Amino acid sequence: MQSQRIILANDQRLLREMFRRVIKKIPDFKVVGEIADLGELPRMIERLEPQWVLVSLNQDGKLPQALCSLLADYPKVRLLAMDADGSEVKIKWVETHEEDLKDLSLGALVEALRSQSPWELSVQS
Amino acid sequence: MIRLLLVNEFRLMCNVLASVLEDESDIEIVGITTNVEDALSQASESDVMLVSTRLPNNGALRLTRAVNEAELPVRVLILGLADTEAEVIEFVEAGASGYVLQDDSVDNLLSNIRAAYNGEALVSPGIAGALMARVSELAQLFATVDGTVAEVVDFTPREREIMQLLAEDMTNQEIADFLVIEVGTVKNHVHNILEKLGVSSRHEAAAYWALMSQR
Numbered sequence: 001m002q003s004q005r006i007i008l009a010n011d012q013r014l015l016r017e018m019f020r021r022v023i024k025k026i027p028d029f030k031v032v033g034e035i036a037d038l039g040e041l042p043r044m045i046e047r048l049e050p051q052w053v054l055v056s057l058n059q060d061g062k063l064p065q066a067l068c069s070l071l072a073d074y075p076k077v078r079l080l081a082m083d084a085d086g087s088e089v090k091i092k093w094v095e096t097h098e099e100d101l102k103d104l105s106l107g108a109l110v111e112a113l114r115s116q117s118p119w120e121l122s123v124q125s
Numbered sequence: 126m127i128r129l130l131l132v133n134e135f136r137l138m139c140n141v142l143a144s145v146l147e148d149e150s151d152i153e154i155v156g157i158t159t160n161v162e163d164a165l166s167q168a169s170e171s172d173v174m175l176v177s178t179r180l181p182n183n184g185a186l187r188l189t190r191a192v193n194e195a196e197l198p199v200r201v202l203i204l205g206l207a208d209t210e211a212e213v214i215e216f217v218e219a220g221a222s223g224y225v226l227q228d229d230s231v232d233n234l235l236s237n238i239r240a241a242y243n244g245e246a247l248v249s250p251g252i253a254g255a256l257m258a259r260v261s262e263l264a265q266l267f268a269t270v271d272g273t274v275a276e277v278v279d280f281t282p283r284e285r286e287i288m289q290l291l292a293e294d295m296t297n298q299e300i301a302d303f304l305v306i307e308v309g310t311v312k313n314h315v316h317n318i319l320e321k322l323g324v325s326s327r328h329e330a331a332a333y334w335a336l337m338s339q340r
Contacts (some may be wrong), residue, residue: 015233
């Protein structure tokens, strides 16, 4: 089974570390990188070629604009963005797709990641 | 085994926390609740309560105060604070046993849970400094108020005697037996003491006497 490669780019250390531990338990997911400074993200994406980048939502519940611009440069990458308490989750890729998910369980989040993985979509198409 | 109650409004964070904590052999998650009322009703079955600071309507602060006021034996650990001294002190004054910051590590979280269970607290040097400054500030404030009370309150020798016995945690009957007076007389004296001090419990009167004795 092909592992989905994830970079954790959340600015809150506790959240980042907890997700690292949780993802480690899921056999088809792999954390390939971890950063707190979003400025380093383009270089990490170039080097590590992730399918997913887990980031924080802004205080207003929106994605940071710099990340949206990044997706144009790296169309194979998807963003999984969440607020600090996990109440709001957004999944976004390229310019066209954005999905809001509210009050998810961890199981539902993992299923959402699996069902929307880039290689899964390419098989369907 | 540390019995832990998770208090968090959102399922995802509850699931993530539970997944992380279930790996620890000395921690057992005994419940997951999403609001203050449920947390209070389950408090007696847990040793430590891990409370999200993002509970709505200031829930974390309300819950901490309610646990403290009800004198429940559970320790309250606040999860997800920013590193601001004012916020931490507000929770400590409300009765929190500890806190975990957004930028702490998972190892810090685990250490804090274990420390809270053991009646200890882990604080950064910056927060420790702020707490010491706050204690000093409160002591000065209390000394001023206390001096005022001492000047105003005029206790009789018998009342002073009874306050001393209250401070030794004696019941009214024990005080009556000790002083060889009627228990009703003791009740009258205790009533007068509480009234003169403007406090509502013998516990508070005893604390006042303990403080006066040190002066």
